[in-house]
Amino acid sequence: xxxxxxxxxxxxxxxxxxxxxxxxxxxxxxxxxxxxxxxxxxxxxxxxxxxxxxxxxxxxxxxxxxxxxxxxxxxxxxxxxxxxxxxxxxxxxxxxxxxxxxxxxxxxxxxxxxxxxxxxxxxxxxxxxxxxxxxxxxxxxxxxxxxxxxxxxxxxxxxxxxxxxxxxxxxxxxxxxxxxxxxxxxxxxxxxxxxxxxxxxxxxxxxxxxxxxxxxxxxxxxxxxxxxxxxxxxxxxxxxxxxxxxxxxxxxxxxxxxxxxxxxxx
Amino acid sequence: xxxxxxxxxxxxxxxxxxxxxxxxxxxxxxxxxxxxxxxxxxxxxxxxxxxxxxxxxxxxxxxxxxxxxxxxxxxxxxxxxxxxxxxxxxxxxxxxxxxxxxxxxxxxxxxxxxxxxxxxxxxxxxxxxxxxxxxxxxxxxxxxxxxxxxxxxxxxxxxxxxxxxxxxxxxxxxxxxxxxxxxxxxxxxxxxxxxxxxxxxxxxxxxxxxxxxxxxxxxxxxxxxxxxxxxxxxxxxxxxxxxxxxxxxxxxxxxxxxxxxxxxxxxxxxxxxxxxxxx
Numbered sequence: 001x002x003x004x005x006x007x008x009x010x011x012x013x014x015x016x017x018x019x020x021x022x023x024x025x026x027x028x029x030x031x032x033x034x035x036x037x038x039x040x041x042x043x044x045x046x047x048x049x050x051x052x053x054x055x056x057x058x059x060x061x062x063x064x065x066x067x068x069x070x071x072x073x074x075x076x077x078x079x080x081x082x083x084x085x086x087x088x089x090x091x092x093x094x095x096x097x098x099x100x101x102x103x104x105x106x107x108x109x110x111x112x113x114x115x116x117x118x119x120x121x122x123x124x125x126x127x128x129x130x131x132x133x134x135x136x137x138x139x140x141x142x143x144x145x146x147x148x149x150x151x152x153x154x155x156x157x158x159x160x161x162x163x164x165x166x167x168x169x170x171x172x173x174x175x176x177x178x179x180x181x182x183x184x185x186x187x188x189x190x191x192x193x194x195x196x197x198x199x200x201x202x203x204x205x206x207x208x209x210x211x212x213x214x215x216x217x218x219x220x221x222x223x224x225x226x227x228x229x230x231x232x233x234x235x236x237x238x239x240x241x242x243x244x245x246x247x248x249x250x251x252x253x254x255x256x257x258x259x260x261x262x263x264x265x266x
Numbered sequence: 267x268x269x270x271x272x273x274x275x276x277x278x279x280x281x282x283x284x285x286x287x288x289x290x291x292x293x294x295x296x297x298x299x300x301x302x303x304x305x306x307x308x309x310x311x312x313x314x315x316x317x318x319x320x321x322x323x324x325x326x327x328x329x330x331x332x333x334x335x336x337x338x339x340x341x342x343x344x345x346x347x348x349x350x351x352x353x354x355x356x357x358x359x360x361x362x363x364x365x366x367x368x369x370x371x372x373x374x375x376x377x378x379x380x381x382x383x384x385x386x387x388x389x390x391x392x393x394x395x396x397x398x399x400x401x402x403x404x405x406x407x408x409x410x411x412x413x414x415x416x417x418x419x420x421x422x423x424x425x426x427x428x429x430x431x432x433x434x435x436x437x438x439x440x441x442x443x444x445x446x447x448x449x450x451x452x453x454x455x456x457x458x459x460x461x462x463x464x465x466x467x468x469x470x471x472x473x474x475x476x477x478x479x480x481x482x483x484x485x486x487x488x489x490x491x492x493x494x495x496x497x498x499x500x501x502x503x504x505x506x507x508x509x510x511x512x513x514x515x516x517x518x519x520x521x522x523x524x525x526x527x528x529x530x531x532x533x534x535x536x537x538x539x540x541x542x543x544x545x
Contacts, residue, residue: 008451012352019349022342022422023364029379029419030368032389036382044382046389090281093274105278109285114528115293116480118497119517122504123292126299146288149281178273207372209483214504224374231374231487235381243375254370258363 034247037240044237055241065226065238071216072206072223075137079144079205084198086145087152092182094153095160106153113150117210120147125214135217143215144205151204152197155261159193160186196261203253207246293521300515311515321499321516328495331414331485332478338418339474343425344467351433362430369423377484380416381407384488408490416488421477425470432466472531476524496520 036044040052059065090109094102112120124143125134133139163186171181187194209224216222221229223242230236303310315321350361368376383389384406391403406412436459444454482497489495494502496516503513 015345015349015352019346019361022346023361025342025419026368026422027364029383030371030376033375033379033382043387045387086280086284089277093277097274105282108290109281111285111289114476114524115289116482116497116520116524118480118482118500119296119521120289120292122500122510122513122517123296124288125504126295126510127288127292142284143288146284149284153281203370207374209372209374224372227374227378228483228487231378231381235385239378240382243372243378246372246375250370250372250375251367254366255363258366 031247033240034244037237037244039237039240042237044240055237058238059241059245062238065223065242067219068221068223068226071137071140071220075140075144075222076202076205078141079148080198080202082141083145083148083152083201084194087149087197087201088156088194090149091153091156091160092186095157095163096165109153110150112147117147117208121211121214124211128215134215135220137220140212140216140220140222143211144208145201147208147211148201148204151200152194155193155197155200155257156190159190159196159261163189192260192262196257199253199257199260203250206249296514296517299511300518303511311511312519314512315515315519320494324494324496324499327410327493328479331410331417331493331495332475334414335417335421335478336471336475338414339422339425340467340471342418343422343429343470347426347430347433350430365423365426368419369427373420373483376420377416377487380412380419380488384412384415407488408492410489410493412488412490413485413493413495416484417478417481420484421474424473424477425467428470428473429463429466432469433463436462469531472527476527476531480520480524 032046036046036048037055038051038053039045039048040050040054041048094106120143128134128136128139167185168178168181171185172178176184207224208222209228212222212225213228216225223246227239227242230239300311301307301309346361346365350358353361385391386403386405388406390406391400394400395403406415440458440462441454444458445451449457479495480497481495482501485493485495486498486501497520500513500516500520503509503516
């Protein structure tokens with residue numbers, strides 16, 4: 001695009017430098033942990049004084065960290081598998097029936113994004129305490145599914161934007177029932193958005209800290225919960241290796257979601 | 267028609283059960299708990315919030331930090347978006363990915379990164395010393411400064427996404443018209459472009475502010491024991507004192523503020539535009 005305001009060269013350069021500096025501020029602190037994690041010292045520095053895999057070995061050889069990783073992966077996969085169909089079904093119903101009531105339901109389903117996690121966390125903790133569901137994997141999965149629904153809803157609705165429902169009617173008039181009309185005609189066309197939603201559901205669960213802090217514990221502690229507790233007590237360098245692995249995972253999943261939903265970013 | 271309604275109902279039920287059962291119901295229950303003490307109706311939890319100065323102090327600190335973070339996000343984010351607008355489509359995409367990289371990365375991981383960077387012998391302190399800005403390392407974390415830096419980094423994308431989307435929607439012909447009518451670039455920016463970008467800026471800024479006041483992880487880890495925001499008051503009441511009524515009352519007040527701000531924001535820009543990011 002041409003410069004909207006034909007301002008001076010100097011101010012353009014200043015703007016460019018400032019913009020680039022902000023980009024560095026955004027990206028650098030996010031990824032700098034990766035090279036630092038290959039340090040062989042307890043004290044993390046950049047660049048590392050000597051390179052080693054010490055903290056990765058520490059992580060992979062620790063039964064506690066491995067257990068937490070398995071719990072987190074289990075929870076994230078279950079969350080993704082449940083939240084995706086639930087969210088897609090809701091998005092479809094909201095898209096097919098626009099109207100005032102729909103706006104209200106939509107706002108209600110978006111609530112998990114608006115309520116501060118600390119409030120959701122203690123609310124769920126209170127309810128689970130009643131039913132003895134604290135520290136259970138199923139309890140964490142249900143809570144994470146609730147938190148992930150808005151992500152699936154947003155991506156699916158944005159995929160449906162501008163979609164012509166007449167295509168489904170045409171399929172129905174040719175003798176296909178509603179469900180297969182959706183699965184065979186609509187779903188393939190919004191596949192990318194659904195995949196993006198599923199990926200975001202997965203990553204939102206994998207990264208979730210605050211709710212897990214309250215409702216998971218002991219052998220069902222999730223990876224972020226263990227990391228948080230470890231960080232609160234002392235800065236354990238093992239966290240650098242775990243963080244690096246999480247950063248790579250998030251980046252891979254984020255980029256995959258962008259590619260899946262094509263021109264749509266988030 | 268009936269079959270239609272039934273189908274819609276069935277499709278929405280699972281999602282509604284999740285959000286209703288695990289969010290709306292707990293919220294309603296907390297509202298009830300906040301008015302109960304020793305088994306009967308009582309306003310004691312709300313009275314305590316008014317009488318105990320530690321609550322007022324925490325609310326004030328929370329708003330201060332949220333305000334600073336929002337201001338910092340505007341000062342960093344607005345020029346960034348304005349710059350992005352002038353880049354070619356390919357570069358816009360690359361910069362947008364750079365904005366999204368922290369957005370996708372775990373909040374805990376990013377807080378950890380700041381713990382490493384801001385420590386006494388961390389990269390920030392050593393770089394500032396090497397540049398001669400500082401003579402000796404300064405305390406950058408376990409205080410309000412560290413919390414503010416970390417939260418600004420974490421929340422900046424929430425300002426950039428809606429703001430950039432709003433800027434992209436501004437009709438470029440309006441600016442050309444201003445120039446054709448003899449407006450200087452600075453005049454055209456302040457009188458034409460900036461006002462048109464205000465709804466996006468307002469939405470992004472309010473989103474950052476709302477998310478800030480409910481923050482827990484970052485102030486807990488980067489703030490040390492002294493930076494106590496509202497979220498930590500809630501957590502302490504539950505974990506240290508098992509004071510569910512007190513925790514519920516603080517949550518109710520915090521949630522009321524959050525809802526009010528979202529309501530105000532929704533009047534500026536529809537919420538799905540904010541959450542939908544840069545579509």
